[in-house]
Amino acid sequence: MATSSRPIDLFWAPxxxxxxxxxxxxxxxxxxxxxWQKIDLVVAILVAITASGSAIAGWSLWxxxxxxxxxxxxxxxxxLISAVHGAAAIPTRIKEQEEIRRKFSGLRTGLQTFRQExxxxxxxxxxxxxxxxxxxxxxxxxxxxxxxxxxxxxxxLLVQNRVDKILKGEAKSGT
Numbered sequence: 001m002a003t004s005s006r007p008i009d010l011f012w013a014p015x016x017x018x019x020x021x022x023x024x025x026x027x028x029x030x031x032x033x034x035x036w037q038k039i040d041l042v043v044a045i046l047v048a049i050t051a052s053g054s055a056i057a058g059w060s061l062w063x064x065x066x067x068x069x070x071x072x073x074x075x076x077x078x079x080l081i082s083a084v085h086g087a088a089a090i091p092t093r094i095k096e097q098e099e100i101r102r103k104f105s106g107l108r109t110g111l112q113t114f115r116q117e118x119x120x121x122x123x124x125x126x127x128x129x130x131x132x133x134x135x136x137x138x139x140x141x142x143x144x145x146x147x148x149x150x151x152x153x154x155x156x157l158l159v160q161n162r163v164d165k166i167l168k169g170e171a172k173s174g175t
Contacts, residue, residue, distance in 0.1 A: 007127035008118040015118070015131060018138050019111040020167060025141070026104035027159045028151055029097045035150045036094045043085045046078040097148055103141045110134055 114130055122130075 005124065007122050007124045010124070011118055011127055011131050012115070015111055015115055015134070016170065018135060019108060019115065019170070020163065022104050022108045022111060022138060022141075023163050023167060024159060025145065026101055026108055027162055028156065029101035029104065029145075031155055031159055032148045032150045033094055033097045033101060035155075036090050036097070040085070040090050040094065043078075043081050043090075046074075047082050050075040050078040093148060093150075096146060100141070100145045103144075107134065107137050107141060110137070 111134055114127075114134060117130075118127065
Protein backbone atom coordinates (compact mmCIF):
# COMPACT_ATOMS: atom_id res chain seq x y z
CA MET A 1 0.00 0.00 0.00
CA ALA A 2 1.45 3.36 -1.04
CA THR A 3 1.63 6.14 1.51
CA SER A 4 0.37 9.59 0.66
CA SER A 5 2.80 12.45 0.42
CA ARG A 6 0.14 15.16 0.71
CA PRO A 7 1.01 17.66 3.44
CA ILE A 8 -2.31 17.11 5.21
CA ASP A 9 -1.69 13.37 5.38
CA LEU A 10 1.87 13.85 6.60
CA PHE A 11 1.35 16.58 9.20
CA TRP A 12 -2.24 16.27 10.44
CA ALA A 13 -1.62 13.71 13.22
CA PRO A 14 1.74 15.07 14.42
CA UNK A 15 0.40 18.63 14.48
CA UNK A 16 -2.58 17.38 16.49
CA UNK A 17 -0.27 15.95 19.17
CA UNK A 18 1.64 19.22 19.42
CA UNK A 19 -1.61 21.22 19.46
CA UNK A 20 -3.00 19.07 22.27
CA UNK A 21 0.16 19.35 24.35
CA UNK A 22 0.39 23.11 23.75
CA UNK A 23 -3.22 23.62 24.77
CA UNK A 24 -2.62 21.50 27.88
CA UNK A 25 0.39 23.60 28.91
CA UNK A 26 -1.51 26.82 28.19
CA UNK A 27 -4.53 25.86 30.29
CA UNK A 28 -2.33 24.38 33.04
CA UNK A 29 -0.50 27.69 33.40
CA UNK A 30 -3.82 29.56 33.31
CA UNK A 31 -5.19 27.33 36.09
CA UNK A 32 -2.06 27.82 38.20
CA UNK A 33 -2.29 31.60 37.75
CA UNK A 34 -5.92 31.48 38.88
CA UNK A 35 -4.97 29.50 42.00
CA TRP A 36 -2.14 31.85 42.93
CA GLN A 37 -4.30 34.93 42.28
CA LYS A 38 -6.95 33.63 44.68
CA ILE A 39 -4.32 33.04 47.36
CA ASP A 40 -2.80 36.46 46.69
CA LEU A 41 -6.20 38.13 47.09
CA VAL A 42 -6.96 36.35 50.38
CA VAL A 43 -3.55 37.30 51.78
CA ALA A 44 -3.96 40.93 50.67
CA ILE A 45 -7.38 41.13 52.34
CA LEU A 46 -6.14 39.54 55.57
CA VAL A 47 -3.13 41.84 55.71
CA ALA A 48 -5.32 44.89 55.02
CA ILE A 49 -7.83 43.90 57.71
CA THR A 50 -5.12 43.41 60.31
CA ALA A 51 -2.97 46.37 59.26
CA SER A 52 -2.31 49.09 61.84
CA GLY A 53 -5.33 51.16 60.79
CA SER A 54 -7.63 48.17 61.04
CA ALA A 55 -5.96 47.09 64.27
CA ILE A 56 -7.57 50.10 65.96
CA ALA A 57 -10.94 48.57 65.14
CA GLY A 58 -9.63 45.31 66.58
CA TRP A 59 -8.68 47.03 69.82
CA SER A 60 -12.32 47.89 70.47
CA LEU A 61 -13.04 44.16 70.33
CA TRP A 62 -10.39 43.46 72.97
CA UNK A 63 -12.66 44.68 75.74
CA UNK A 64 -15.29 42.10 74.78
CA UNK A 65 -14.92 38.58 76.23
CA UNK A 66 -13.43 36.11 73.74
CA UNK A 67 -12.86 38.70 70.99
CA UNK A 68 -9.33 39.54 72.10
CA UNK A 69 -8.25 35.91 71.55
CA UNK A 70 -10.01 35.80 68.18
CA UNK A 71 -8.40 39.06 67.06
CA UNK A 72 -4.93 37.91 68.15
CA UNK A 73 -5.46 34.64 66.24
CA UNK A 74 -6.58 36.50 63.10
CA UNK A 75 -3.72 39.01 63.29
CA UNK A 76 -1.16 36.28 64.03
CA UNK A 77 -2.52 34.12 61.23
CA UNK A 78 -2.38 37.04 58.82
CA UNK A 79 1.24 37.74 59.77
CA LEU A 80 2.16 34.08 59.27
CA ILE A 81 0.32 33.86 55.95
CA SER A 82 1.95 37.10 54.83
CA ALA A 83 5.39 35.68 55.62
CA VAL A 84 4.62 32.46 53.71
CA HIS A 85 3.26 34.56 50.85
CA GLY A 86 6.55 36.40 50.63
CA ALA A 87 8.62 33.23 50.94
CA ALA A 88 6.56 31.51 48.22
CA ALA A 89 7.15 34.52 45.95
CA ILE A 90 3.55 34.40 44.77
CA PRO A 91 3.69 37.55 42.60
CA THR A 92 6.75 36.13 40.82
CA ARG A 93 5.00 32.79 40.32
CA ILE A 94 1.97 34.53 38.84
CA LYS A 95 4.17 36.49 36.45
CA GLU A 96 6.14 33.38 35.39
CA GLN A 97 3.02 31.28 34.81
CA GLU A 98 1.34 34.08 32.87
CA GLU A 99 4.38 34.24 30.58
CA ILE A 100 4.23 30.46 30.09
CA ARG A 101 0.50 30.72 29.32
CA ARG A 102 1.16 33.49 26.80
CA LYS A 103 3.86 31.49 24.99
CA PHE A 104 1.75 28.35 24.74
CA SER A 105 -1.29 30.37 23.68
CA GLY A 106 0.69 31.83 20.78
CA LEU A 107 1.96 28.39 19.89
CA ARG A 108 -1.55 26.92 20.01
CA THR A 109 -2.95 29.56 17.68
CA GLY A 110 0.01 29.04 15.33
CA LEU A 111 -0.74 25.31 15.24
CA GLN A 112 -4.44 25.94 14.62
CA THR A 113 -3.53 28.23 11.73
CA PHE A 114 -1.12 25.63 10.37
CA ARG A 115 -3.85 22.98 10.48
CA GLN A 116 -6.23 25.31 8.64
CA GLU A 117 -3.58 25.83 5.99
CA UNK A 118 -3.25 22.06 5.65
CA UNK A 119 -6.97 21.77 4.87
CA UNK A 120 -6.68 24.53 2.28
CA UNK A 121 -3.82 22.78 0.51
CA UNK A 122 -0.39 24.13 1.31
CA UNK A 123 2.87 23.31 -0.49
CA UNK A 124 4.70 20.31 1.02
CA UNK A 125 8.00 22.10 1.54
CA UNK A 126 6.27 25.09 3.14
CA UNK A 127 4.28 22.75 5.40
CA UNK A 128 7.40 20.88 6.46
CA UNK A 129 9.25 24.11 7.24
CA UNK A 130 6.31 25.54 9.21
CA UNK A 131 5.76 22.33 11.16
CA UNK A 132 9.42 22.08 12.14
CA UNK A 133 9.41 25.74 13.25
CA UNK A 134 6.31 25.13 15.38
CA UNK A 135 7.92 22.05 16.93
CA UNK A 136 11.08 24.05 17.66
CA UNK A 137 9.00 26.69 19.44
CA UNK A 138 7.14 23.99 21.36
CA UNK A 139 10.34 22.31 22.52
CA UNK A 140 11.81 25.67 23.52
CA UNK A 141 8.67 26.60 25.45
CA UNK A 142 8.63 23.27 27.29
CA UNK A 143 12.32 23.59 28.12
CA UNK A 144 11.82 27.11 29.50
CA UNK A 145 8.73 26.24 31.56
CA UNK A 146 9.13 25.61 35.24
CA UNK A 147 6.60 23.24 36.77
CA UNK A 148 4.78 25.00 39.57
CA UNK A 149 3.90 23.33 42.86
CA UNK A 150 0.29 24.51 42.45
CA UNK A 151 -0.11 22.20 39.44
CA UNK A 152 -1.28 19.20 41.41
CA UNK A 153 -2.24 15.84 39.90
CA UNK A 154 -5.89 16.68 40.48
CA UNK A 155 -5.54 20.01 38.70
CA UNK A 156 -3.75 18.29 35.80
CA LEU A 157 -6.71 15.91 35.43
CA LEU A 158 -9.15 18.81 35.46
CA VAL A 159 -7.11 20.60 32.79
CA GLN A 160 -6.86 17.44 30.69
CA ASN A 161 -10.66 17.02 30.81
CA ARG A 162 -11.08 20.65 29.81
CA VAL A 163 -8.68 20.27 26.86
CA ASP A 164 -10.45 17.07 25.78
CA LYS A 165 -13.78 18.87 25.84
CA ILE A 166 -12.49 21.92 23.93
CA LEU A 167 -10.67 19.91 21.28
CA LYS A 168 -13.35 17.25 20.86
CA GLY A 169 -13.51 16.43 17.16
CA GLU A 170 -10.38 18.39 16.24
CA ALA A 171 -8.23 15.28 15.76
CA LYS A 172 -10.23 14.06 12.79
CA SER A 173 -8.58 14.38 9.42
CA GLY A 174 -9.24 17.59 7.57
CA THR A 175 -9.68 15.66 4.33
